[in-house]
Structures are given as C-alpha cells and as structure tokens.
Amino acid sequence: MYSRGMGNHQNDGTAIGTPPSSTQERLVTSARELLWERGYVGTSPKAILQHAGVGQGSMYHHFAGKSDLALAAIRRTAEDMRTATDEILSAPGTAYDRVAAYLLREREVLRGCPIGRMTQDRDVVQDPALRAPLDAMFDWLRRRIAEVLAEGQRRGELAAGLDPAATAASVAAVVQGGYVLARAAEDPAPFDAAVHGLLALLATHATPPPPVAP
Amino acid sequence: MYSRGMGNHQNDGTAIGTPPSSTQERLVTSARELLWERGYVGTSPKAILQHAGVGQGSMYHHFAGKSDLALAAIRRTAEDMRTATDEILSAPGTAYDRVAAYLLREREVLRGCPIGRMTQDRDVVQDPALRAPLDAMFDWLRRRIAEVLAEGQRRGELAAGLDPAATAASVAAVVQGGYVLARAAEDPAPFDAAVHGLLALLATHATPPPPVAP
DNA sequence: GTCTATATAATGATAGAC
DNA sequence: GTCTATCATTATATAGAC
Numbered sequence: 391m392y393s394r395g396m397g398n399h400q401n402d403g404t405a406i407g408t409p410p411s412s413t414q415e416r417l418v419t420s421a422r423e424l425l426w427e428r429g430y431v432g433t434s435p436k437a438i439l440q441h442a443g444v445g446q447g448s449m450y451h452h453f454a455g456k457s458d459l460a461l462a463a464i465r466r467t468a469e470d471m472r473t474a475t476d477e478i479l480s481a482p483g484t485a486y487d488r489v490a491a492y493l494l495r496e497r498e499v500l501r502g503c504p505i506g507r508m509t510q511d512r513d514v515v516q517d518p519a520l521r522a523p524l525d526a527m528f529d530w531l532r533r534r535i536a537e538v539l540a541e542g543q544r545r546g547e548l549a550a551g552l553d554p555a556a557t558a559a560s561v562a563a564v565v566q567g568g569y570v571l572a573r574a575a576e577d578p579a580p581f582d583a584a585v586h587g588l589l590a591l592l593a594t595h596a597t598p599p600p601p602v603a604p
Numbered sequence: 605m606y607s608r609g610m611g612n613h614q615n616d617g618t619a620i621g622t623p624p625s626s627t628q629e630r631l632v633t634s635a636r637e638l639l640w641e642r643g644y645v646g647t648s649p650k651a652i653l654q655h656a657g658v659g660q661g662s663m664y665h666h667f668a669g670k671s672d673l674a675l676a677a678i679r680r681t682a683e684d685m686r687t688a689t690d691e692i693l694s695a696p697g698t699a700y701d702r703v704a705a706y707l708l709r710e711r712e713v714l715r716g717c718p719i720g721r722m723t724q725d726r727d728v729v730q731d732p733a734l735r736a737p738l739d740a741m742f743d744w745l746r747r748r749i750a751e752v753l754a755e756g757q758r759r760g761e762l763a764a765g766l767d768p769a770a771t772a773a774s775v776a777a778v779v780q781g782g783y784v785l786a787r788a789a790e791d792p793a794p795f796d797a798a799v800h801g802l803l804a805l806l807a808t809h810a811t812p813p814p815p816v817a818p
Numbered sequence: 819g820t821c822t823a824t825a826t827a828a829t830g831a832t833a834g835a836c
Numbered sequence: 837g838t839c840t841a842t843c844a845t846t847a848t849a850t851a852g853a854c
Contacts, residue, residue, distance in 0.1 A: 413819080428726050432645040434847055445821045446849090452819090456848070502724065509787040510716065510724040512642050524788040532785070532794065556801030559785065563798035564774055567781030571746070571773065573723040574738040580746065584777035587770030591805040627837080648829055659839045660831090666837090670830065 414452045416442040421463035426504040430460055430511040430520075457513075461520055467504050468527040479534055485542020486596040489535065489561060493585045499578035502569040532558045542596075549595040557592070564588045628666045630656040635677035640718040644674055644725040644734075671727075675734055681718050682741040693748055699756020700810040703749065703775060707799045713792035716783040746772045756810075763809040771806075778802045 411419065420442035424433045435456050439449055453459040478491050505527050514520045535558035542548035568581035593600050625633065634656035638647040649670050653663055667673040692706050719741050728734045749772035756762035782795035807814050 429643070429645065429724065431643065432726060435849080436847070447822080447851095448820055450849070503784075506781075506784045506788075507724055509784050510643065510721055512646060515787055515790070521788070521790065525790070528785050528788045528794070532797075551804075553801060553804060556797045556804060558801070559782075559794050559797035560778055560799075560801030560805070563778045563781030563785055563794075565777075565781060566784040567720075567777030567779060568773075570717075570720045570723050570780040570784075571742050571777055573729055574720075574735070574742045576729070576735065576739070580742070580773050580777075583746075583770045583773035585774075587767065587772070587774030588802070588805075590765075590767060590770060591774070591802075591809070594808065595805070649831080650829070661833095661840080662838055664831070 413442075413444050413448050416444065417449055417452060417459060418462050418466055421459050422467050422504070425460060425463055426467075426501065426507060429507060430514045433460075435459075457517065457520065460514075461523075464505070464508060464514075464520065464523050468523045471505060472527060472530060475531065476534065479538055484547045484596065484600070485538050485545070486547065486592060486600050488538050489592065490589055490600070492535070493561065493565065493589060497581075499569065499572045499581045500576065502573060503566060506566045506569065528562065531562050534558075535561050547596060549597070552595055560588065627656075627658050627662050631658065631663055631666060631673060632676050632680055635673050636681050636718070639674060639677055640681075640715065640721060643721060644728045647674075649673075671731060671734060674728075675737075678719070678722060678728075678734065678737050682737045685719060686741060686744060689745065690748065693752055698761045698810065698814070699752050699759070700761065700806060700814050702752050703806065704803055704814070706749070707775065707779065707803060711795075713783065713786045713795045714790065716787060717780060720780045720783065742776065745776050748772075749775050761810060763811070766809055774802065 417438060420438050421433070424437055424441060428437075433456075435449060436446075438459065439446060449459060453462065475492065478495060479488050481488060481491060483491070505524055508514045508520070508524055514524070532555070536554040539548060539552065539554040539557055543550050543552065543554070564584050564587075568584040571580035571584060572578050574580075631652060634652050635647070638652055638655060642651075649663060650660075652673065653660060663673060667676065689706065692709060693702050695702060695705060697705070719738055722728045722734070722738055728738070746769065750768040753762060753766065753768040753771055757764050757766065757768070778798050778801075782798040785794035785798060786792050788794075
C-alpha cells in the first residue's frame, strides 16, 4: 500500500536526503516502471495512479491523458539511458575496450531494455510523438558507437576495413536481440553468449589483440 | 466484412484449390495474425472472432479461452518458422553461405519476428505454457546455427578459433535486435546495417574469403 | 491541486437458444 | 457446433466537490 493524503509527510522511498517528489514526479516515475514491466498497452492509467499513490484527478491535472504521461516517461528514460551510455563510451581506453565496456555493462537482462521494449508496442510506434524519442535514442546510440569505432581506426587500434556504421548497428542489435533470447529462455545466458560472440569477432580486428574476453 | 452463417460457402481467401478452412483453423490463423501485429495483451478475443468471422461461442467451444487459443497460434507459428529456417540452413554451400542466406533472407522487417515479439509480452513470458514454444524455438535456432558453424570448422571453411555457440547466439541476436532498431526508426535500414556488419566480421574468418556481401 | 463519483466503451467469459 | 444475449470487471476519461 502507498500512503495517501498525508500532506508533506509523503516520500518516494528514495535515499535519505532526496527531496520529496512532487505528485508530477511520482507519476512519471511510476509510469516509467510500469511501462518497462508491462508495456504501453498493458499499462492502465489506474495502475499508474495506484502505484504512485495519487487519486484519479491528479493525473489529468498534470497530463492530458495516458499518452501524454507516457511521453514524459519515455523521454525521461531515454535521457537517463543516453547519459549513462555516453559515460561508458566516453571513458578512456581503446575503441575495443569502450565497446566491450558497453556490451559487458551490468544489466538487468531479464527485464530487457525499457526503450527497446516500446518498439514492440503498436500504439507507441504508430504515434509519431511517442516513437520520436525511441528513434532519437537508437539513432544516437548507433552514431556514438560508430564514432568510437572510427576513432579507433584513426588511432590504428582497429582494422581500417571495418565499416563503423554497420558494425555499430551490429553492436546495438546484439544487445537488443540478446534481451529477446534471454527472455525467451528466462535465463541471461543467451544474452551473454551473444555479447561474447560479437566481442570475439571484433577482437580479431583490434591491434594489439585485447585479452580474451572474461 | 466477413461472411457469416453461409454454411459450406465460407472460404478463407487463400489460393484456389485450398480446401475451405474449418472454424477452428480460421480462429488459429486470425489469432496468429493479430498476435503478430498487436501482441498478446493487445489482442482481444473479440478482435480475433471478428477477424475470423465467427460468433462469440465458437471460440469457447474449440478453445478453453484466450490463452489456449494463443498457445495453439504460437505453436503453429513457431513450427512454420522452424521449417522455413531449417530449409535455408540445410541448403548446400559453405557455412558462411548458409548463415548469410539466413541473415539476408527476405523479411518483413518492420513487422518484426512473430515469435520474438511474444518475449516482450509479460503475460506470455510469465505463463510457462506460453513461453515454452518461444524457448524451444530460439534454443533450436541457436543450436542449428551452431551446428552449421561447427560443420564449417570441420570442413576447414571457418577459423577453428570461433566459438560456434556464442557466434550462433550473436547471429540470432542481430536478427532480433535488428527488428527493434528498424521499428524504432520506422525504416529497415538499421536492420540491414546490423546484418551486414556481422557478416563482414564473420567473413574475415572464412576461408576462402567470400565475396563482399551485397 | 487533489480528491471522489460517475460515464462510456471494451474485455474476457458464461448461459442457453437453435 | 454455432449463434446471440448477458455479465462482472477493467480501461480511459470527465465532472465537480473540497
């Protein structure tokens, strides 16, 4: 159960020192969690309200409706993902190291990607406003990985014959597809196998050869 | 509109010479199409009935309910996919050729994979009976691709250093992830890029080197 | 701004006529 | 076997009190 109507005593359960979330913030946070878990079609406004612990009217005061709240939630999730990913890809090291760090990053594999998840939701993909942040996120991701690979080529760390854009698409696809395989198996193993398979292929193009992947 | 109550004159619209489908068959076919397009949560029994052109009661006569019909539909789709895929992977040619044929196979990229799609549906993955055919399908796919790769190694067509299982997982993941990237972009290009990126990496391990991918 | 009450349609399933 | 009628529940949104 969530507390209700308790004035300033409400809290979102985050770390001590965090300022209490506004109703609007709590709605977005709840929407993000439920969209990740259940998808757009499977997430009802009522479920979001109950998860956030607010009444029916509050949502329609802050947002025009379900899709408007979902848009805010998706934008926020994409933003966070971009920030976290850029940090990994911008770290020091060879191009191989940085791509490997991205691929081997700790993930909640069985939960899948909260952004990739949305691409399987008809109502999301068909709404240009809802699809836009997904498109922007994956477009950015492929470009950023391609940059890293191209930089590695300029530095002589990677074979010049590689197509940075195509290889970057493969890297992004292996992650997204790895989630699919893992969820089908209810086991992260296929995700890890897919990642290591790609890294092994990539390693043969790196000079000097990186140590065998863990 | 679909015809109703027309006795033996009903037809499922397939090629001339095809025997008219039974009500049960039409329900399964309709369920397969709608599950592919809208997912499990997004597909209502009513929508299936209307698409099949039968009344409410018929479905509950032939199937125990929504999940039971979905199970029949998913099983059939997985069966068909397995047959079609095995045909490609069992064709003559080098291991590289056969994996390339699988990756470059004509696909309705923006529609995605009807089996992979189901792994993003909470209600499917949480039901052991519904998840089982997904698990079996992808497990078979990875094993079959790994077999092809291992055979290529024995024949001396592929570098012995490759891990067949991991590489096979990468191949399957690139396809599934390619769909995700393509749907986000509403454009098959990222799918094609991901596939060609992986093929280029794989090509460097093939002897003699295959011609540059189309 | 937040709440409860209400409205309208859709969902998933059952009952029982034919 | 197939159909229509019905039902309890949920989804999405609005109205209006506080």
